[in-house]
């Protein structure tokens with residue numbers, strides 16, 4: 001993370017508004033305030049704004065609240081009042097672009113935000129679209145803002161939940177999409193905002209709106225394809241007796257492939273990959289093209305849970321009345337986010353079969369959200385040992401490496417049946433087998 005005194009060589013202090021206080025907007029406003037800019041976080045949700053003004057973050061993200069508390073009320077303020085935009089040199093639009101029922105990205109919040117800021121934009125202000133938006137959206141926003149004497153810039157975000165603050169300060173690249181006749185004032189403003197990254201020699205990609213928009217979708221979809229590819233290889237491993245862990249290790253040492261995003265398991269979830277893959281497929285369709293590889297990434301991903309669940313059923317026979325210990329509920333480690341969580345999908349399938357489900361996660365907020373989502377249908381536990389009590393099967397659904405370091409001897413003493421389905425290949429198989437567990441991983 002960026003440590004030390006806020007001082008941007010050559011940068012001038014700007015006032016910046018950030019519309020949206022979700023995962024993207026909040027990290028952006030908090031990050032920019034740490035870099036020394038005067039920021040307003042704007043949201044229409046009064047409760048969120050109240051919480052933020054009290055120094056509390058509505059989402060759990062490592063290091064977020066610490067920086068929030070430090071800058072809150074000083075160079076970082078939260079408000080529902082769009083009027084503050086009159087003072088701002090730049091406005092970041094960081095609202096959600098959820099999936100519509102037909103798979104396309106729903107842009108209603110983007111357009112509402114553009115309409116909302118329009119009356120207040122000062123001369124030469126720059127409106128920056130940070131949300132993930134389909135090709136053509138910056139152009140549409142620019143149409144909405146016609147007559148405002150402002151410029152629209154595409155600047156997609158690449159934050160990962162769970163490490164979003166670190167990702168903000170250590171981003172691999174800054175992507176800026178300008179239109180040909182963007183005024184130099186707007187280009188200067190963007191370079192000023194990102195001068196910290198320029199100085200630390202972060203790679204910049206300066207391009208047009210369409211390419212910038214596509215960089216985001218292509219990146220997320222490529223990673224999704226990578227995960228589905230590995231999961232497909234894992235299926236073959238299961239059948240022929242190869243170990244996917246060794247296969248991916250051997251692949252990853254090839255620098256052209258790279259070692260990241262090669263973990264086989266229950267596949268991808270979260271608020272981005274599933275919706276972005278679908279939205280990109282739709283963009284192909286809208287242009288009378290077919291996205292064969294990208295579409296099959298989604299197809300493979302959707303099949304993983306069914307396959308895993310079938311394997312569990314084969315072993316358990318009838319899950320009715322059986323005690324299931326689920327380790328991990330969030331869609332990935334270090335987040336409270338349950339959106340498109342494979343764990344939640346599994347829970348719903350198990351509940352349908354009338355199983356008793358207990359679950360655990362290392363992030364309290366994830367358990368709180370699970371309680372809110374599933375009410376009294378499941379038992380929320382504070383430790384893995386409590387979760388494992390009288391379990392007929394332990395299922396690992398979120399890739400926390402800490403699960404491997406738990407006291408498996410003590411866990412073995414508590415369960416009814418020593419059976420593990422490791423949906424994330426996290427455990428050292430030999431270790432748990434030593435304690436008498438029967439172990440099933442993915443492609444091992």
Ligand code: UDX
Nearest residue numbers: 157158159160161261262263267268269270272331332
């Ligand atoms: C993603 C992108 O990584 C980020 O750049 C973008 O801005 C938003 O979308 P995020 O959804 O937060 O970030 O999580 P990420 O770490 O990318 O993981 C996504 C999903 O893929 C998780 O469900 C994770 O469990 C799964 N995954 C990841 C795998 O199954 N295998 C892997 O090897 C890596």
